[in-house]
Structure formats: C-alpha cells, structure tokens
Amino acid sequence: xxxxxxxxAFTQFLLRxxxxxxxxxxxxxxxxxxxxxxxxxxxxxxxxxxLIGQTQxxxxxxxxxxxxxxxxxxxAFLRDVWDFRNLLLVEMPNGDFGQTLMRQFLFDAWHSxxxxxxxxxxxxxxxxxxxxTSKEVAYHLERSADTVVGLGDGTEESHxxxxxxLDYLWPYVGEMFQSDxxxxxxxxxxxxxxxxxxxxxxxxxxxRILATATLTIPDTAFGxxxxxxxxxxxxxxxxxxxxxxxxxxxYPGSEW
Amino acid sequence: MNNEWPLxxxxxRGQHGLSHRHxxxxxxxxxxxxxxNARDVYTRRNEGVSIWAVEANNITASSPSDKGPLYEPSxxxxxxxxxxxxxxxxxxxx
Numbered sequence: 359x360x361x362x363x364x365x366x367a368f369t370q371f372l373l374r375x376x377x378x379x380x381x382x383x384x385x386x387x388x389x390x391x392x393x394x395x396x397x398x399x400x401x402x403x404x405x406x407x408x409l410i411g412q413t414q415x416x417x418x419x420x421x422x423x424x425x426x427x428x429x430x431x432x433x434a435f436l437r438d439v440w441d442f443r444n445l446l447l448v449e450m451p452n453g454d455f456g457q458t459l460m461r462q463f464l465f466d467a468w469h470s471x472x473x474x475x476x477x478x479x480x481x482x483x484x485x486x487x488x489x490x491t492s493k494e495v496a497y498h499l500e501r502s503a504d505t506v507v508g509l510g511d512g513t514e515e516s517h518x519x520x521x522x523x524l525d526y527l528w529p530y531v532g533e534m535f536q537s538d539x540x541x542x543x544x545x546x547x548x549x550x551x552x553x554x555x556x557x558x559x560x561x562x563x564x565x566r567i568l569a570t571a572t573l574t575i576p577d578t579a580f581g582x583x584x585x586x587x588x589x590x591x592x593x594x595x596x597x598x599x600x601x602x603x604x605x606x607x608x609y610p611g612s613e614w
Numbered sequence: 615m616n617n618e619w620p621l622x623x624x625x626x627r628g629q630h631g632l633s634h635r636h637x638x639x640x641x642x643x644x645x646x647x648x649x650x651n652a653r654d655v656y657t658r659r660n661e662g663v664s665i666w667a668v669e670a671n672n673i674t675a676s677s678p679s680d681k682g683p684l685y686e687p688s689x690x691x692x693x694x695x696x697x698x699x700x701x702x703x704x705x706x707x708x
Contacts (some may be wrong), residue, residue, distance in 0.1 A: 395619070395641060396641075397651040400655050401650070401651065401654040401655075404654050497653075500650070504646065504647065508643065508647070
C-alpha cells in the first residue's frame with residue numbers, strides 16, 4: 359500500500375477519534391448553566407472540557423498526518439456535516455438529564471475500552487494520547503455508570519426515564535463495533551484494534567451496570583450507522599454545527 | 615424539602631504531610647457521590663491529594679452564644695503559649 363493511502367486511512371481513524379470527543383464535548387457543554395443541580399453542572403462542564411482537550415490532541419495529530427496544513431481548529435470549525443466522522447450516538451440530542459447520562463455512559467464504556475487498547479498502539483503518538491486521556495475517561499465512566507445506576511434503580515419516574523433513554527439510544531450502540539477498510543488498515547499496521555473485537559468486553563461491562571441499574575437492554579439487532587464512515591449523519595449534527603461553528607460562519611477567519 | 619440531597623462538608627489535603635482543611639460544602643445523594651462532586655467542584659485546579667466528605671448533620675458544633683465561657687478564660691493566660699523558650703535552629707519548623 360502506498361504511503362499516501364496509508365496516511366489517508368490513518369487520518370480517517372484520527373478524525374473518528376477526534377470527532378467523537380468534539381461532538382460529544384459540545385453536546386455536554388450545552389448543559390452548562392442548565393443542569394438540575396450546581397454540582398452536576400460543574401461535573402458536566404468538566405467532562406465537556408476534558409473531551410474538548412482530547413479533541414485538540416486527536417485533531418491536531420489528524421491535521422499533522424494529513425499533511426495539508428490543517429490545524430485542530432480548522433478541522434473543528436471549518437468542516438461541514440459530511441466531513442465529520444463521529445459516531446451517530448454522540449450527536450444525539452441531550453434530551454433530559456437521564457438521556458444525557460445514558461448517552462455518556464454508553465460512550466464512556468466504549469471509549470475506556472478503546473483507549474485501553476490504543477495504549478499499546480504501534481504509533482507512539484497514538485499510544486501517548488491514549489495514555490493521557492484514559493485517566494480522564496476512567497473517571498467519566500465511573501461517574502456516568504454511578505449515575506445510571508442511581509437513576510435506573512431510583513424512583514419509579516427516574517427508572518422509567520432511564521429505560522426510555524436506553525430504548526432510544528441502544529440502536530446507536532452497534533455502530534461502535536462496525537469495521538471497514540480504514541479499520542482493516544489500522545489493524546494491519548497495529549495502530550488500532552478491530553472495532554468488533556471490543557464488543558465482548560463492552561457487552562460484559564455495560565450488561566453488568568445496566569443489570570445493577572435494573573434496566574433492560576432492548577431485544578433488537580437493528581443498528582443505525584453512517585456516522586463514523588461519514589455516509590449519513592442524523593439531522594441533529596447540522597443543527598449542532600450551526601451553534602458550534604457560529605462564530606466562524608458569521609465572521610470567517612476571525613481569531614483572538 | 616426532603617427532595618433535597620443532604621449537605622456534605624468537604625475537607626481536602628493539599629499535599630502529603632499537611633492536614634485536611636475544610637474547603638466548603640456541597641450537596642450529594644450519598645457519600646460516594648459527595649467524593650465525586652468534591653473532586654469536580656474543589657480539585658479542578660490540582661488542589662488536592664485526598665478528600666474527606668462528612669455529612670453536615672454529623673458535625674457537632676459549638677454554640678456561638680457560649681463564646682464567653684468557652685474562650686474568654688484563655689485570653690489572660692499568656693503563659694500557655696510556648697513563646698518563652700529559645701528554639702534551636704536545628705529543630706526546624708514546629
């Protein structure tokens with residue numbers, strides 16, 4: 359395989375990592391000033407900031423590997439919907455607090471397993487980012503899992519809301535484990551694991567927490583897809599970008 | 615009002631060798647979440663190496679109206695301060 363093709367696949371992989379953290383970070387930041395209690399507001403804002411910080415590393419490296427002079431900021435603010443490579447799950451609307459925390463948990467569980475694998479990546483830059491970010495993500499997972507259990511195994515109303523959130527979001531979980539040519543190349547080069555190989559560990563972890571939360575995983579094999587390949591995003595991403603990219607769209611090229 | 619989470623008093627140890635110091639209070643449904651909330655509210659800027667959370671209603675406090683009997687008797691007893699001795703330099707910080 360030529361060096362150009364190889365860099366293309368590597369760039370795609372890095373965009374997938376960085377776009378996940380960027381879009382979820384923005385979604386979580388939408389809670390700032392609106393959370394049900396002050397302590398959760400601060401905790402969610404911390405999580406959002408962690409994710410945006412991780413984005414700078416992933417997209418920074420993506421721009422470097424791509425070699426066309428793109429900075430992390432360019433990639434975040436100057437691309438449109440069809441260029442984004444995040445999972446559909448992370449662009450889903452916040453809904454109520456329970457839905458936000460369910461989405462967070464379903465993502466954190468995958469994220470922590472993925473970063474664990476990436477710590478032994480053959481690319482030392484990827485391994486270093488994974489090493490640094492995995493500590494933040496371990497905390498995100500601990501927090502979101504605790505909240506899912508607390509609300510799932512809570513009052514009748516909180517349980518019903520968490521089950522609704524799980525029913526709504528579960529069809530977006532399968533996309534995490536789909537593989538394509540980009541993944542095959544990452545596996546061949548030892549840069550990243552085959553997404554499908556994370557499924558068993560994910561199901562064990564998520565199954566355990568959701569059982570403790572007295573929630574029932576929907577009995578469906580149906581899964582939405584198209585986010586990580588860029589084939590088709592949901593209608594929600596475009597709306598999110600109008601907010602996130604508002605400044606660059608209104609005042610192109612402005613800096614401070 | 616019993617929908618409110620209980621209040622917790624938070625103590626943080628800034629570095630090894632120092633005592634935990636009271637830094638403030640917060641609300642949380644249970645002790646574990648109190649620690650997590652304390653981590654997010656009070657250690658964002660690398661302030662601590664250890665957190666204690668104590669439910670506020672478990673703290674017994676002295677009454678402000680008792681301050682006369684409690685504290686005034688010690689005001690006139692300067693001999694209780696160990697300030698009448700020369701401390702050798704080798705002792706270091708006391």
